[in-house]
Amino acid sequence: MDVHPVQLVVQDDLARSRPTVFFRLLLAIPHIVWLFLWTLLTVLFAVVTWLATLVSGQPPAWLHRYMCAYVRYQVHLTSYLVLAANPYPPFDGRKGEYPIDVTLPEPEVQSRWTTLFRIFLAIPALLISSAFSGSGGLRFSSGSHRSAGTYSGGGALFTACAFLGWFACLVRGRMPKGLRDAGAYGVGYGAQVLAYLLFVTGRYPNADPTAMLAGVERPPEHPVRLVGEAHDLRRSRVTVFFRLLLALPHVVWLALWAVAAILAAVANWFVTLVRGTPAAALHGFLSRFVRYRLHVYAFLSLAANPFPAFGGRAGSYPLDLELPEPGRQNRWKTGFRIVLVIPAAIVNGALEWGLFVAAVLTWFAALVKGTAPWGLRNLMAYALRYDAQVNAYGLLLTDVYPNASPLEGAAAQPDAFDDTL
Amino acid sequence: MSARTAGRAALLAVLATVWSVAAYLLWRSQVPSSLHLPHVAVRQMFSAAQLRAASSFGRFTTIDWVLAEVTQLVVFGLYAWRGARFARESAAGPIGTGMLLGMIGFALVWISQLPFGFASLWWERRHHLTHIGYVTYAFGNWLALGSQFVFLCLTLLIVMGLGRLTGGWWWLPAAPVFVGLVTLSAFVTPYLLTTHRLHDARLQAQARVLERIEHVQHTPIVVESVHDVTALPNAEATGLGPSRRVVLWDTLLDGRFTNAELRVVIAHELGHLKRQHLWKDVGWYALLAFPGAFIVARVTRRRGGMGAPEAVPLALLAIVVLDLLALPLQNAISRHMEAEADWEALQATRDPAAATALFKRFVSTTLDEPSASTLEYLVLENHPTIEQRIAMAEAWRGYERSNAP
Numbered sequence: 001m002d003v004h005p006v007q008l009v010v011q012d013d014l015a016r017s018r019p020t021v022f023f024r025l026l027l028a029i030p031h032i033v034w035l036f037l038w039t040l041l042t043v044l045f046a047v048v049t050w051l052a053t054l055v056s057g058q059p060p061a062w063l064h065r066y067m068c069a070y071v072r073y074q075v076h077l078t079s080y081l082v083l084a085a086n087p088y089p090p091f092d093g094r095k096g097e098y099p100i101d102v103t104l105p106e107p108e109v110q111s112r113w114t115t116l117f118r119i120f121l122a123i124p125a126l127l128i129s130s131a132f133s134g135s136g137g138l139r140f141s142s143g144s145h146r147s148a149g150t151y152s153g154g155g156a157l158f159t160a161c162a163f164l165g166w167f168a169c170l171v172r173g174r175m176p177k178g179l180r181d182a183g184a185y186g187v188g189y190g191a192q193v194l195a196y197l198l199f200v201t202g203r204y205p206n207a208d209p210t211a212m213l214a215g216v217e218r219p220p221e222h223p224v225r226l227v228g229e230a231h232d233l234r235r236s237r238v239t240v241f242f243r244l245l246l247a248l249p250h251v252v253w254l255a256l257w258a259v260a261a262i263l264a265a266v267a268n269w270f271v272t273l274v275r276g277t278p279a280a281a282l283h284g285f286l287s288r289f290v291r292y293r294l295h296v297y298a299f300l301s302l303a304a305n306p307f308p309a310f311g312g313r314a315g316s317y318p319l320d321l322e323l324p325e326p327g328r329q330n331r332w333k334t335g336f337r338i339v340l341v342i343p344a345a346i347v348n349g350a351l352e353w354g355l356f357v358a359a360v361l362t363w364f365a366a367l368v369k370g371t372a373p374w375g376l377r378n379l380m381a382y383a384l385r386y387d388a389q390v391n392a393y394g395l396l397l398t399d400v401y402p403n404a405s406p407l408e409g410a411a412a413q414p415d416a417f418d419d420t421l
Numbered sequence: 422m423s424a425r426t427a428g429r430a431a432l433l434a435v436l437a438t439v440w441s442v443a444a445y446l447l448w449r450s451q452v453p454s455s456l457h458l459p460h461v462a463v464r465q466m467f468s469a470a471q472l473r474a475a476s477s478f479g480r481f482t483t484i485d486w487v488l489a490e491v492t493q494l495v496v497f498g499l500y501a502w503r504g505a506r507f508a509r510e511s512a513a514g515p516i517g518t519g520m521l522l523g524m525i526g527f528a529l530v531w532i533s534q535l536p537f538g539f540a541s542l543w544w545e546r547r548h549h550l551t552h553i554g555y556v557t558y559a560f561g562n563w564l565a566l567g568s569q570f571v572f573l574c575l576t577l578l579i580v581m582g583l584g585r586l587t588g589g590w591w592w593l594p595a596a597p598v599f600v601g602l603v604t605l606s607a608f609v610t611p612y613l614l615t616t617h618r619l620h621d622a623r624l625q626a627q628a629r630v631l632e633r634i635e636h637v638q639h640t641p642i643v644v645e646s647v648h649d650v651t652a653l654p655n656a657e658a659t660g661l662g663p664s665r666r667v668v669l670w671d672t673l674l675d676g677r678f679t680n681a682e683l684r685v686v687i688a689h690e691l692g693h694l695k696r697q698h699l700w701k702d703v704g705w706y707a708l709l710a711f712p713g714a715f716i717v718a719r720v721t722r723r724r725g726g727m728g729a730p731e732a733v734p735l736a737l738l739a740i741v742v743l744d745l746l747a748l749p750l751q752n753a754i755s756r757h758m759e760a761e762a763d764w765e766a767l768q769a770t771r772d773p774a775a776a777t778a779l780f781k782r783f784v785s786t787t788l789d790e791p792s793a794s795t796l797e798y799l800v801l802e803n804h805p806t807i808e809q810r811i812a813m814a815e816a817w818r819g820y821e822r823s824n825a826p
Binding site: 236238239241242245246248249252305306307308309310316317318 | 507510511512513514517518520521524525528529566567570571574
């Protein structure tokens, strides 16, 4: 797959200044005012660029430069607000000086058809962007007044990352990598959407988190990870059309199973607290539940095609889960698990909202094309993986905290040579 | 004739005898067998405009029904032919795959029936018989649709599970299981209805009297609010044992029916309970379930039997065809029980004039035709025609006169 012309560049070292984090929203006020004014002008210029691109097939160079600066400024400011970056951003959207930045293409020839209908074509991307990041374009207020030009940073994932990151940064002076990566992904996707909307590029935004964060270091491997056949994008149109109805028996069965799983988890909590390791039988039962939930959600959200089995057996579904064997767990973490899981549950809630939007869009795409878009599939896989990690953590299958990074964890590299020898 | 064939013939004869005896016992009725229904002069009883409106309404409804049935058969036929290939869309093992195939078949039929449903809705709205919107009709009843899908999966789980355990003999244990489920459903259904108690104290007192007369004391008479979706008047006797009750639609209580007519309605529903018609329904279901399941088992043998998911589309077609073939019988049974309930109502109220007035009013309030064509009578009429019901009221009058001391 060729690389998207709008690429995210992440050079952030995760270090955060506590005072600027504490007052971040106040410090950002001048930027928000400036962005508001700049956006008003950009709306005007966007119309001019649209007409110019329709006539000449590509945007004029000076307008392109202007739009690039605007997109870049949005990236810088959003990164600052959601704590994906630390330094105070410049006001001019200059290139290459901010830890979270984007590379943007030179002016290019664009299809006049897609230019003509750009505002409509951008709607699916805007929906994803607003679900995950809340950025990426001009927002409409919930009331009757169109608030063109207001800053639009109200996405669920952004809010969760910023809210949780704020506490983490104040305590540790560092942004958790998972939250930073999630925020950076939202920033990057928002930039692609904005660049598309403002005619910086004619390339449609790519929702694939792996491609978006290609240059970012992968997190350590998590014991709960996705396995299976990722590249099977074929979707049966009939089962796609009736997906909600077809999933009903699974939803009922999952709900019944969930009741038993909660009771088993309570029992497992006592066992793990006393023995330090979960009971094997309970661990197996809960593992199957977590895996079955993934299968059902994958089927329901169209992240996978086939009708899943009812048993949550390993290897029975193309989008599957690898789960740890029963192992030693920290008793403190076990004792306070129900409290510790809350931040992860907040992020999970945000991702599930994004998963829902991605699933709805995939439904339309799969009905038309008979395949799921690769980017959306990977985006849903990210949300599903995190959901499984949260469940595994909450149900005491592992004491490794869920990793919010959109990137799948990398196995630890063996040392080149053993210097203990 | 070999001994094996003779044995089979003997077994068949025994089963047929048992079936016939059971059917006879279920068919027995309180309506005197000697009762002769007099001729009713329909054209003099109703105005030409009333008859024209009812006839026009009924004709469209019948055509719509026939087209819907044909479409359903075509869809299930095509699905039985090609549907098994959807098995490749499943990772769920044989039973799960069977569920998927069953649900896809149902979903396709649901979609194919929507246009006919819309046509019927349009027709009823045009005649001010319903207030349901088109969007509500299509999307407002997901819970009921979802419940059907879940029930279908449960059915397939039972059938396929037994099919895998017992091979071609699954129908023997499956039929009683389904009879049990139907009994359970009949018991539970009243608890799922949203109703309120009858507020009309006078009518309530009259209902108490009728309960005593019909020996079904302490039967709750409740009201279901349906006026926001339909203008059709209706009532039903529902439940078994402690769950049994009479449910009146609030459209009956909107002033269009007199108190005497409402007494007849309540007495009719109590008649159902007195004559144990809900239990008889279960009994008839049992009598039809065994041969029905047997036929499905035979039909699906060539596709590997009901243990194999590939047999599910064919089984669905077989069930639909059987259901259609059994429809005249089912309607005949239903009409028979309704006639008995009418008789019980006449015996309890001793008011044939009110019964006649009630049945006559149905022509204007429900656009029911006073009499029906043979096709409509066989496949659509699950109650006696209005002409027959009025004739029974007349016959009761004569019967009472001739049996008076």
